[in-house]
Amino acid sequence: MTPPPIILNHLTLQHGAQTVIRDLSGRFEPGTMTALLGANGAGKTTLLRAIAGQHPIAAGNIDTGGLTPAGIAVLPQISELDRGFPITCRDVVALGQTGRTGLFRSISAPRETDAALAAAGLPGLAARPIGRLSSGQFQRVLFARMMLQDAPVLLLDEPFSAVDTATARDLIAILANWRAQGRTIVTALHDLELARELFPQTLLLAGQATAWGPTATVLTEAHRQAA
Amino acid sequence: MIHDILLAPFALGFMRRALAGCLALSVAAPPLGLFLVLRRMSLMADVLQHGVLPGIAIGATIAGLSIWAMGLGGVLAGVAVALLAGWLSRRTGGREDSQLAGVYLLALALGVTLISAQRGIDLTHLLFGNVLAVDDTALFAMAGVAAVTLPVLALIWRPLIMESLDPGFMAATGGNGGLWHLTFLALVVLCVVAGFVALGTLMSVGLMMLPAIAARHWSATLGGQTRASVFLAVLASYAGLLLSYHAELPAGPAIVLTAGGLWLGSLAFGPHHSLIRPA
Numbered sequence: 445m446t447p448p449p450i451i452l453n454h455l456t457l458q459h460g461a462q463t464v465i466r467d468l469s470g471r472f473e474p475g476t477m478t479a480l481l482g483a484n485g486a487g488k489t490t491l492l493r494a495i496a497g498q499h500p501i502a503a504g505n506i507d508t509g510g511l512t513p514a515g516i517a518v519l520p521q522i523s524e525l526d527r528g529f530p531i532t533c534r535d536v537v538a539l540g541q542t543g544r545t546g547l548f549r550s551i552s553a554p555r556e557t558d559a560a561l562a563a564a565g566l567p568g569l570a571a572r573p574i575g576r577l578s579s580g581q582f583q584r585v586l587f588a589r590m591m592l593q594d595a596p597v598l599l600l601d602e603p604f605s606a607v608d609t610a611t612a613r614d615l616i617a618i619l620a621n622w623r624a625q626g627r628t629i630v631t632a633l634h635d636l637e638l639a640r641e642l643f644p645q646t647l648l649l650a651g652q653a654t655a656w657g658p659t660a661t662v663l664t665e666a667h668r669q670a671a
Numbered sequence: 672m673i674h675d676i677l678l679a680p681f682a683l684g685f686m687r688r689a690l691a692g693c694l695a696l697s698v699a700a701p702p703l704g705l706f707l708v709l710r711r712m713s714l715m716a717d718v719l720q721h722g723v724l725p726g727i728a729i730g731a732t733i734a735g736l737s738i739w740a741m742g743l744g745g746v747l748a749g750v751a752v753a754l755l756a757g758w759l760s761r762r763t764g765g766r767e768d769s770q771l772a773g774v775y776l777l778a779l780a781l782g783v784t785l786i787s788a789q790r791g792i793d794l795t796h797l798l799f800g801n802v803l804a805v806d807d808t809a810l811f812a813m814a815g816v817a818a819v820t821l822p823v824l825a826l827i828w829r830p831l832i833m834e835s836l837d838p839g840f841m842a843a844t845g846g847n848g849g850l851w852h853l854t855f856l857a858l859v860v861l862c863v864v865a866g867f868v869a870l871g872t873l874m875s876v877g878l879m880m881l882p883a884i885a886a887r888h889w890s891a892t893l894g895g896q897t898r899a900s901v902f903l904a905v906l907a908s909y910a911g912l913l914l915s916y917h918a919e920l921p922a923g924p925a926i927v928l929t930a931g932g933l934w935l936g937s938l939a940f941g942p943h944h945s946l947i948r949p950a
Contacts, residue, residue: 498842518843529709529836530893539833543843547830573891 446474446626447596448509450495456503457490464490465649467504470656472630472645474596477623479639479659480632482649488632491649492518492599495630508597514543517595519586521602527574533585534570537561540592556592564588565614580611587618598622600631604638616642636663680916689802689922690912692813692869696878697904699817700862702824702897704876704883706855709893710835713884714771715756715856716876719863721775722752724782724797724872727864731792732785738808742864749860752778753853782872800871802912802922809868816865820858827851832893870923877927878904885934888941903933 450472457465464487472478480488493499495506496518508516534557541551558570564584574582583603590598600619604612620642623629630647633639639646639659646659655662680686707713726748727741734740752774759770786794805813830851833841859879866875886900911926918925939946 493839496843498839513843516843518839520837520839524839525837526709526835529832530887530891530896531832531836532892535832536836539829539836539840542829542833548826575891 447511447515447628449473450509450597450628451507452504453507454504455494455501455506457487457494457499458502459487459490463502465654466651468654469504470647472597472628474628475623475626476645477619477629477631477643478645478647479643480630480647480649481634481636481639486649486651488649489521489601492601492630492632495597496599511597514593515595516597516599517543517590517593519590519598519600519603522579522582522586522606525582525586527577527582530573530575532571532573533561533566533577533588534558536574536585537570537588537592540589543593543595553592557588560588560591561585563591564618565611580607583607583611583615587615591618595627597628598630600629602632602634605634639663676917677913680913685803685805686912686916688805688807688810689869690908692802692805692810693878693908693912693926694905695810695813695817696862696865696869697882697908698901699820699824700866700876700879701882701886701900701904703820703855703859703862704879705886705893705896705900706831706835707859707880708883708887713880714768715753716859716863716880718756718771718775718778719749719752719860720867720872720875721779721782723749723778723860723864723867723875725778725785726751727797727867727872728782728785728789731797732789736792738812738868742812742868745864745867746860748778749863750857753856753860757856796871797867798871798873799921800867800869800874800923802869802926803915805869813865813868816861820862823854823858827854831855870927874923874927877923877930878907881927881930881934882907885930885937885941888937888943888945891943903937904930907933 452468452470455465455468456463464485480491482488490499494501496516497513537560538551538553538557541553545551561567561570564587566581566584566588569581574585577585583606603615607615619629631643640663643659645657646662648655648662655665681690704716707716723745726744730740730744756771756774763770783794786792786797830841834851862879863875866878870877882900882903885903886896889899890896907926907930911929912922914920914929915922915925937945942948
């Protein structure tokens, strides 16, 4: 599982009338884990969506090396999902296969689904409606769905912002495992300490002053600029 | 005695046809209502039931009280209103509900004006329907709508769930959410027009929305809510027609009143999110 790198060429993105990312170039290499940092409104979510082909590109381009849409899995912020929808954990996770099977073919795979839920730390909750889960449990369900998506490129939007410490620790272990399998991982974060500890690469979005490279270097520069 | 109350009325041909028509509607419409509720589009049902009236009026003007002419006019007007509502909300950003309210008031007034300009067409017949006057043509039309709605809904079931739960995920897996949404709205328009035949334009979505709203109190899964909504709609059709027969009430309002009673009962005593069992 070694996907092509994702290459940004002079990428400019707009959110409404406002330019949030201007002339950004660089590469996300396979088998790397990149923290995407920046203040609210700096364009983290917009960039993730653009890579997934869900946000129009104002200028420049993104080269995903011919990956199909199903090859790029997105984990949205949980606030973007309708958690009142009457559906069980098992069904949400099973829908993860849809990218590979298409919308109409059978996706019945109870063993994989239950195994993914167990691996995400929710054994025995397969039949529970998502409306009765805590935020941490719901985030685990979305990670289980991502396991079934089995995509070589994984984009995660603030996966640790609404979860407790124990859940964050489990989810981080899953991320590390995905990285060891050679997948490309980009994670929007707001926690600098977490980025420093776990993510070897960092892309810091801050208007004109973006920085991209090894986390230690980027965060040092960021601190120097802030000082 | 029990036979006299529960079964004997349906020995009459017009009662049997009314029951058959309402059952067709009860099987097809409530699952659509369920998705309208889940997608926070309940108001759309009201908009469409009024929105089809100008089309029905124009159909009646051209061809008299023909089911096919009124039905075709209603479907075209409904699709136009659905597209207009979607376009308005995209162009103006938010405040969709107020624009929808504007659209349906305008459509209702326009429809009533068009019908009143005609001599020989009974306005109350179109506004309140007359399920006891359902003839074979109308019955086939209603059964036809159900026969189209159910397989198409089964086909778009998974995309609709994905789009409702997590639109971004739908887009990321290569699905075109807009296409499924429009297909879904077309089915809603068909069922609104079929409902018009039985319940009239002011209550045509009674069997679509009330059982769907009530179903939320009976199950925590979509499959369970679908079964509950269809069961409640069937019950409301049967009990409403009996109520209408024995109490000599107009049939359409009797059916919608029964459905409303079932909703209030579910709201108070259902096993989920009800007044006796909150959350």
